[in-house]
Amino acid sequence: MWQEAAREVATEGAPLALLLLVASLFGLAVGSFLNVVIYRVPRRMSIVRPRSHCPHCGAPIRWRDNIPLLSFLLLKGRCRACHHPISWLYPAVEAGTALGFALLAWEHGWSWDLVPDAVFMSALIALAVIDARHRLLPDAITYPGFVLAVGLRALVPPESNADAHDLVFRSELARFLSDHALGAGAVLIVGSSFLLFLLERIDYRLLGRRLEELETAPASGGGSSAPSLVQEEHPPVESRPTPEPREGIADARSDDEAPQEAWSPEWAALLLALGLSGIFLALGREDASLAASGVRSALGALVGAAVGSGLLWLSRVGYYALRRLEGVGFGDVKMMLMVGAFLGWGGALVAIFLASLLGSIYGVTLMILTRERNPKLPFGSFLSLAALVILLLLR
Numbered sequence: 001m002w003q004e005a006a007r008e009v010a011t012e013g014a015p016l017a018l019l020l021l022v023a024s025l026f027g028l029a030v031g032s033f034l035n036v037v038i039y040r041v042p043r044r045m046s047i048v049r050p051r052s053h054c055p056h057c058g059a060p061i062r063w064r065d066n067i068p069l070l071s072f073l074l075l076k077g078r079c080r081a082c083h084h085p086i087s088w089l090y091p092a093v094e095a096g097t098a099l100g101f102a103l104l105a106w107e108h109g110w111s112w113d114l115v116p117d118a119v120f121m122s123a124l125i126a127l128a129v130i131d132a133r134h135r136l137l138p139d140a141i142t143y144p145g146f147v148l149a150v151g152l153r154a155l156v157p158p159e160s161n162a163d164a165h166d167l168v169f170r171s172e173l174a175r176f177l178s179d180h181a182l183g184a185g186a187v188l189i190v191g192s193s194f195l196l197f198l199l200e201r202i203d204y205r206l207l208g209r210r211l212e213e214l215e216t217a218p219a220s221g222g223g224s225s226a227p228s229l230v231q232e233e234h235p236p237v238e239s240r241p242t243p244e245p246r247e248g249i250a251d252a253r254s255d256d257e258a259p260q261e262a263w264s265p266e267w268a269a270l271l272l273a274l275g276l277s278g279i280f281l282a283l284g285r286e287d288a289s290l291a292a293s294g295v296r297s298a299l300g301a302l303v304g305a306a307v308g309s310g311l312l313w314l315s316r317v318g319y320y321a322l323r324r325l326e327g328v329g330f331g332d333v334k335m336m337l338m339v340g341a342f343l344g345w346g347g348a349l350v351a352i353f354l355a356s357l358l359g360s361i362y363g364v365t366l367m368i369l370t371r372e373r374n375p376k377l378p379f380g381s382f383l384s385l386a387a388l389v390i391l392l393l394l395r
C-alpha cells in the first residue's frame with residue numbers, strides 16, 4: 001500500500017492537499033531550524049551544540065517545548081522556566097516558512113524544482129531577519145548559498161525558464177561547454193567557489209582597504225553630519241570583514257569577537273562545491289542530456305550572479321567615489337551572487353530594482369517619522385523580500 005502511494009506521488013496523481021500538508025509540515029521544521037541559524041550564526045555560535053536554551057534565563061528547552069508553532073501557543077509565548085516573553089519572531093519565521101513552502105508546492109506540484117526553490121527561500125528568510133536585526137549578512141550563509149545555487153541549478157535545470165538562457169548559450173564557448181558537458185559542469189560548480197575567493201581579494205584591494213582606513217580614523221571627515229555617519233557605518237560591516245591574514249589587518253577586529261569556528265565559510269563552500277560536482281558527474285554519466293542541460297543551467301546561473309552582483313558592486317564603487325562612504329556593503333554584493341544565480345540575470349535586475357524601490361519607500365517613511373537624516377537600512381532584507389516576491393509571483 002505504501003509503495004502504491006509512493007508511485008502515485010511519483011506520477012502526478014497525488015492529491016494537492018497531501019502535497020500542501022507535507023510541504024507545510026516540512027516548512028515548519030525548516031523554519032524551526034532557521035530560528036537556530038538566525039539566533040546563532042550572527043553570534044558565531046555552532047548551530048549544532050549546545051542544545052537550545054532560553055536566552056533570558058538559560059534554562060534548556062525541552063523537546064516538547066520546542067515543537068514549531070504549537071509550543072509557542074501552548075506556552076502562551078512565555079518561557080516555561082522564567083516566564084519571560086519569547087519573541088514573536090520565532091513563530092513568525094516558522095509560520096512564514098511553512099506558508100512559503102506550501103505556496104511553492106502549490107505552484108510547482110510534485111517536482112524536483114521544489115528543492116532549489118525551497119533552499120533559496122530558506123536562505124532568503126534567514127538573511128532577511130539577520131540583516132534586519134544585526135545589519136549583517138553572514139558569509140556562512142551567502143557563500144554556501146551561492147555554491148548551492150550554481151550546483152542545484154546544474155542538477156535541477158529549471159523547467160520554467162529552460163529557454164531563457166539561450167541568449168547565453170548561442171556562443172562558441174557555450175557550444176564547446178555543451179560538448180564537454182560532464183567536465184564543464186564540474187568545473188563550473190567548483191569554479192564558482194573560487195570566484196568568491198577572487199572577488200573578496202579584488203574588492204579588498206580596490207575598496208575595502210580604503211573603507212577600513214576611513215573607519216579607523218573617524219571624525220576626520222568634514223561636514224556637520226559626518227561623525228554620526230561614520231559611526232553608523234562602523235559596527236561590523238555587512239559581512240565578516242574580509243581580512244587578508246598576510247597583511248595583518250584583522251588584529252583590530254578579532255579581539256572583541258567570539259571564539260572562531262573551526263571551519264570557515266570559504267572552506268565549507270568549497271567542500272559543498274566538490275560534493276555537488278561529484279553528484280553532477282555521477283548523474284551526468286548516466287544521462288548525457290542531463291549533463292548538457294545542467295551546464296546550460298549552471299552557466300545561466302553564473303551569468304545571473306555576475307550581472308546582479310556586478311551591478312551592485314558598481315554602485316558600491318560609485319557611492320564611494322561620490323561620498324567616500326560605504327553605501328552598498330560587500331555583504332550585499334555577495335548575497336546578490338546567490339540571488340542572481342538562483343533567479344537568472346533578468347530576475348536579478350528586477351530584484352535589485354524592486355529592493356531599491358522598497359528600501360527607498362521605507363527609508364523616506366522612516367525619515368519623515370523619526371527625522372533621522374541618514375537611517376542605515378538593511379538592504380539585504382529588502383533584497384530578500386524582492387527575491388521572494390519574484391520567486392513566488394513573477395515566475
Ligand SMILES: [Zn+2]
Nearest residue numbers: 054057079082
Ligand atoms: Zn527563561
